[in-house]
Amino acid sequence: MLAYLLRRLWQMIPTLLGVVLLVFFLFKWFGGDPAEILGGMSASPQQIDAIREQLGLTRPVWEQLGIFIRQIVSFDWGSSWATNEPVIELFMSRLPATLTVMVPILLLEVVLAIPIAMAVAYVRGSLTDRVVMVITTLAVSISLLVYVIVFQYFFAFRLGWFPVQGWSNSFWTNLLTYAPLPVIVVSLVALAPQTRLYRSFFLDELGNDYVRTARAKGMTERRVLMRHVLRNALIPIMTNVSVLVPGVFVGSFLIEVFFSIPGLGREILLAVNRSDYPVIQAFAIYLAAITMVVNLVTDLLYKLVDPRVVLK
């Protein structure tokens, strides 16, 4: 186990290095000149040269890469170009809002999708199954944007059940007052594709020989589904959830923009609009690291769910 863990961590290094190189050269070669972005329209050539000197842009490329890597390792990214706020502080202060909205969304969509998908897969081919499939097909085809616009209009603006948008300093107010509407919208929207996917996982399992054997032994349907099918289907479902988890940290930027939630997603979008390179670079690299850790944890969890899995 320990050896496995160490090997996996060791294997992360080249990938992480690749991410660093990608981000570095993407902005170095294809991005605009940082000095000109920082200097703005009215800067004189001397000022731009001075900024260039200050940023170390006149030094050789490998030396700049060295500075870049040192920044990553020391968590010291300097300040955002736009607000002069230290990047790391920016990251930490925006994270709670994103998590307040995104964690309930993730939990809700998975917890709702599993029973629905299992029920639909169980009555496969029936009218219920087909109706649910048609509804999900249609639901998937409409843009998330439309759902957000319409839900916000009806439930917040027209009916007044929820605040239209906003955020406060108190965690509980946020969770109970401001978060419910975005959480409901996104989990309902995500439910359709999730149900389709999980249904196919359950169908795969239901066709297996062990299900027939379990039934032949005289097990109740309930026990067959809960103990055998569900447990086996959990493996692909977990893989799918692990794909979704990194998204939790990014936050659904659309939701954050729409509902004025001061989270990471909105911050990234602001940074993109302001060409705020340090913020984008830092977020890209740290989120890549988080994604890799999440994948590792998922692999370890497989072992818990399925004793047959051998980690090697």
Place this chain on the structure above:
Amino acid sequence: MNAGATQSQGVWGLAWARLKADRVGMVCLGIVAAFSLLMLLAALDIVGRNWQQEVGVPNAPPHLLGPRPAEAVEAIAVPTGPNADLSDIDPLAPRYKQWEDTARKYQTEERLRAATLVLGADRLGRDILQKVIKGAEVSIIVGLLAALVATSIGTLLGALSGYFGGKPGDLLEWIYNVFTAIPSILLIFAFAVIFGRGILSVVMILGLTGWTGVYRLVRAEFMKHRQREYVRAAEAIGASQSSRIFRHILPNVSHVPLVQLSLLVVGFIKSEVILSYLGLGVSVDQVSWGTMLSEAQSELILGYWWQLAAVTASMAIFVTAFALFTDALRDALDPKLRGLE
């Protein structure tokens, strides 16, 4: 295929026969074809050319609803009696005459504006029907081109990686790992900073970030086929490496990228909508489904729902038809998969 009945049908012929038997698939193919025709006409400027002209009154309702009732305007009663003569103290008085002369030099065209339009009008009185058609053209072209770019990159890299394996395979795997390590939204944003706005930028952003899924599948197929007998036979008769990759294996696995291509089209059309809404998509002088939806948001609050409805409906029809067609295509090309989903 002119040998007729004596010759066995090719793989594409068989797939077409299977596709034709799929009623849902054929209806969807018809819808997609109709949209493509519309798109072609829009691209050739035959329809939707005048989408920027303000042909209706602002927010004109659709024909079905009839014209909006005239609002009762409450204004202060116009005072009667002669105007007070202010010219002694009015500092602008000497210039009024001059301005009137200048104004007479320019013609203002008073166009008759329609009170209702087929699908209504937007805030400026532009015809929503024309906007939807033009927007469909932009959105679908972006989706198609981006999917083509992504599939080409994915297929090429996947083919090389799967065929050669070893060191080049490891290198490509490394690149794949790097691209999948960064959450896709963030990768899209990072590329968006660099490419800026415009149709071509969106195509490049989505294409360069979306190839990983295709790569994975094509690589697996190539690894499977590399050792098959027909490939070894080709090698024995002296077929070159590139000939084996592109002339022998690729046609045999081409259903994989084809199905991925159409899956990507749907996904990219949705991404374009969201990118355009966030201001990272097509430029401001163009119209796409995304820019229309972002206008629709503020219109909805005022009760003008027709632009939202028009875009949502046309997008839902196209995306559903395309997705179902993709399912039919996959079933037709790879009958082993039928019924799995």
